[in-house]
Amino acid sequence: MSNKARWLAIGGAAVVGVALMSSQQTGALWSQTQTLNPGVISSGTLDLAVGGVGVSDYAFEALGKEGLGAGGYAQAPLSVYNSGDVVMKYRLQDAAQSNPGVALDLTVSVVDSEPACPAEGDPAGATVVYDGPLIGAQAPADPEWRTVEPGASEVLCVRGTVGEDAEQDASTTATFTFAAESR
Missing domain, CATH: 2.60.120 (Jelly Rolls)
Known part of the structure:
Protein backbone atom coordinates (compact mmCIF):
# COMPACT_ATOMS: atom_id res chain seq x y z
CA MET A 1 0.00 0.00 0.00
CA SER A 2 1.31 3.42 -0.84
CA ASN A 3 1.91 6.15 1.72
CA LYS A 4 -0.81 8.25 0.17
CA ALA A 5 -3.33 5.41 0.54
CA ARG A 6 -2.24 4.82 4.14
CA TRP A 7 -2.75 8.48 5.03
CA LEU A 8 -6.15 8.45 3.36
CA ALA A 9 -7.12 5.30 5.29
CA ILE A 10 -5.91 6.77 8.61
CA GLY A 11 -7.67 10.09 7.88
CA GLY A 12 -10.89 8.29 6.95
CA ALA A 13 -10.75 6.19 10.12
CA ALA A 14 -10.23 9.36 12.19
CA VAL A 15 -13.28 11.03 10.56
CA VAL A 16 -15.42 7.94 11.20
CA GLY A 17 -14.17 7.81 14.83
CA VAL A 18 -14.99 11.47 15.43
CA ALA A 19 -18.44 11.00 13.86
CA LEU A 20 -19.18 7.99 16.08
CA MET A 21 -18.00 9.78 19.24
CA SER A 22 -20.03 12.89 18.52
CA SER A 23 -23.20 10.92 17.84
CA GLN A 24 -22.76 9.00 21.08
CA GLN A 25 -22.31 12.20 23.08
CA THR A 26 -25.43 13.89 21.69
CA GLY A 27 -27.58 10.77 21.56
CA ALA A 28 -28.67 10.96 25.22
CA LEU A 29 -32.09 9.54 26.08
CA TRP A 30 -34.19 11.39 28.68
CA SER A 31 -37.17 9.88 30.46
CA GLN A 32 -39.24 10.97 33.45
CA THR A 33 -42.74 10.13 34.65
CA GLN A 34 -45.03 11.71 37.21
CA THR A 35 -48.44 10.60 38.44
CA LEU A 36 -50.91 13.42 39.10
CA ASN A 37 -54.16 13.25 41.03
CA PRO A 38 -57.01 13.77 38.59
CA GLY A 39 -59.12 16.89 39.05
CA VAL A 40 -62.88 16.97 39.40
CA ILE A 41 -65.04 18.73 36.85
CA SER A 42 -68.62 19.29 37.86
CA SER A 43 -71.44 21.20 36.25
CA GLY A 44 -74.58 22.81 37.47
CA THR A 45 -76.95 25.69 36.92
CA LEU A 46 -76.00 29.22 37.95
CA ASP A 47 -79.13 31.36 38.23
Missing part, protein backbone atom coordinates in the same frame (compact mmCIF):
# COMPACT_ATOMS: atom_id res chain seq x y z
CA LEU A 48 -79.21 34.74 39.97
CA ALA A 49 -82.69 36.11 40.57
CA VAL A 50 -83.65 39.42 42.18
CA GLY A 51 -86.94 40.39 43.75
CA GLY A 52 -88.37 36.87 43.33
CA VAL A 53 -87.30 33.35 42.40
CA GLY A 54 -86.62 33.10 38.66
CA VAL A 55 -86.78 36.89 38.08
CA SER A 56 -83.86 38.34 36.13
CA ASP A 57 -85.36 41.70 35.05
CA TYR A 58 -86.98 43.37 38.06
CA ALA A 59 -88.63 46.78 38.34
CA PHE A 60 -87.54 47.86 41.84
CA GLU A 61 -90.53 50.19 42.35
CA ALA A 62 -90.36 49.99 46.15
CA LEU A 63 -87.26 52.20 46.01
CA GLY A 64 -89.11 54.95 44.11
CA LYS A 65 -90.37 57.99 46.01
CA GLU A 66 -91.66 61.36 44.86
CA GLY A 67 -91.09 64.80 46.35
CA LEU A 68 -87.71 64.17 47.94
CA GLY A 69 -85.43 67.12 48.60
CA ALA A 70 -81.77 67.28 49.53
CA GLY A 71 -81.04 64.73 52.27
CA GLY A 72 -84.31 62.86 51.70
CA TYR A 73 -84.14 59.14 50.99
CA ALA A 74 -86.04 56.11 49.80
CA GLN A 75 -85.20 52.72 51.29
CA ALA A 76 -86.42 49.21 50.45
CA PRO A 77 -85.37 45.56 50.74
CA LEU A 78 -84.16 43.68 47.70
CA SER A 79 -83.91 39.89 47.86
CA VAL A 80 -81.18 38.13 45.87
CA TYR A 81 -81.99 34.45 45.17
CA ASN A 82 -79.76 31.61 44.08
CA SER A 83 -82.27 29.78 41.88
CA GLY A 84 -79.54 27.44 40.61
CA ASP A 85 -78.01 24.28 42.01
CA VAL A 86 -74.41 25.46 42.57
CA VAL A 87 -72.96 27.84 45.16
CA MET A 88 -73.25 31.35 43.76
CA LYS A 89 -70.95 34.33 44.22
CA TYR A 90 -72.58 37.66 43.33
CA ARG A 91 -72.19 41.39 43.67
CA LEU A 92 -73.87 44.59 42.59
CA GLN A 93 -71.60 45.16 39.59
CA ASP A 94 -72.71 48.64 38.56
CA ALA A 95 -75.35 51.28 39.10
CA ALA A 96 -76.43 54.04 36.72
CA GLN A 97 -78.95 56.88 36.64
CA SER A 98 -81.10 58.24 33.83
CA ASN A 99 -80.49 61.82 35.07
CA PRO A 100 -77.11 62.31 36.79
CA GLY A 101 -78.20 65.87 37.68
CA VAL A 102 -80.22 64.35 40.52
CA ALA A 103 -77.19 63.36 42.56
CA LEU A 104 -77.93 60.24 44.60
CA ASP A 105 -75.87 58.50 47.22
CA LEU A 106 -76.36 54.79 47.69
CA THR A 107 -76.10 52.66 50.80
CA VAL A 108 -76.35 48.88 50.45
CA SER A 109 -76.55 46.77 53.61
CA VAL A 110 -77.09 43.07 54.21
CA VAL A 111 -79.94 42.33 56.64
CA ASP A 112 -81.49 39.14 58.02
CA SER A 113 -84.95 39.62 56.52
CA GLU A 114 -87.11 42.03 54.51
CA PRO A 115 -88.80 43.45 57.66
CA ALA A 116 -85.30 44.40 58.94
CA CYS A 117 -85.23 47.01 56.14
CA PRO A 118 -88.05 49.47 56.95
CA ALA A 119 -89.07 52.28 54.59
CA GLU A 120 -88.04 54.81 57.28
CA GLY A 121 -85.20 54.61 59.79
CA ASP A 122 -82.03 52.60 59.99
CA PRO A 123 -82.08 48.92 59.03
CA ALA A 124 -81.90 46.47 61.94
CA GLY A 125 -78.71 44.42 62.36
CA ALA A 126 -77.32 45.68 59.05
CA THR A 127 -73.85 45.06 57.65
CA VAL A 128 -72.99 47.88 55.23
CA VAL A 129 -71.33 46.60 52.03
CA TYR A 130 -71.41 49.91 50.09
CA ASP A 131 -71.83 53.58 50.98
CA GLY A 132 -71.05 56.17 48.29
CA PRO A 133 -72.23 57.66 44.99
CA LEU A 134 -74.93 55.66 43.20
CA ILE A 135 -73.31 56.03 39.78
CA GLY A 136 -70.68 53.30 39.39
CA ALA A 137 -71.54 51.61 42.70
CA GLN A 138 -70.15 48.15 43.30
CA ALA A 139 -71.18 46.15 46.37
CA PRO A 140 -68.96 44.61 47.51
CA ALA A 141 -66.09 46.16 45.56
CA ASP A 142 -64.16 44.03 43.06
CA PRO A 143 -62.56 41.51 43.68
CA GLU A 144 -64.88 40.66 46.63
CA TRP A 145 -68.13 38.68 46.28
CA ARG A 146 -71.15 37.75 48.41
CA THR A 147 -71.96 34.01 48.59
CA VAL A 148 -75.39 32.37 48.49
CA GLU A 149 -76.01 28.61 48.71
CA PRO A 150 -78.27 26.86 46.15
CA GLY A 151 -81.95 27.51 46.85
CA ALA A 152 -81.14 30.23 49.41
CA SER A 153 -81.41 34.01 49.34
CA GLU A 154 -79.88 37.11 50.88
CA VAL A 155 -81.69 40.38 51.63
CA LEU A 156 -80.09 43.68 50.73
CA CYS A 157 -81.38 46.91 52.24
CA VAL A 158 -80.97 49.54 49.53
CA ARG A 159 -81.13 53.26 50.36
CA GLY A 160 -80.94 56.10 47.83
CA THR A 161 -80.32 59.53 49.37
CA VAL A 162 -80.72 62.78 47.44
CA GLY A 163 -77.49 64.81 47.45
CA GLU A 164 -77.17 68.46 48.44
CA ASP A 165 -76.39 69.53 44.84
CA ALA A 166 -79.35 67.75 43.21
CA GLU A 167 -81.37 69.60 40.57
CA GLN A 168 -84.75 70.79 41.86
CA ASP A 169 -87.99 69.58 40.27
CA ALA A 170 -86.14 66.82 38.42
CA SER A 171 -86.46 63.07 38.49
CA THR A 172 -84.25 60.08 37.77
CA THR A 173 -84.39 56.32 37.57
CA ALA A 174 -81.66 53.98 38.72
CA THR A 175 -80.51 50.78 37.05
CA PHE A 176 -78.67 48.14 39.05
CA THR A 177 -76.62 45.48 37.28
CA PHE A 178 -75.60 42.34 39.15
CA ALA A 179 -72.81 39.88 38.33
CA ALA A 180 -72.70 36.23 39.40
CA GLU A 181 -70.25 33.34 39.21
CA SER A 182 -70.27 29.82 40.51
CA ARG A 183 -67.78 29.15 43.24
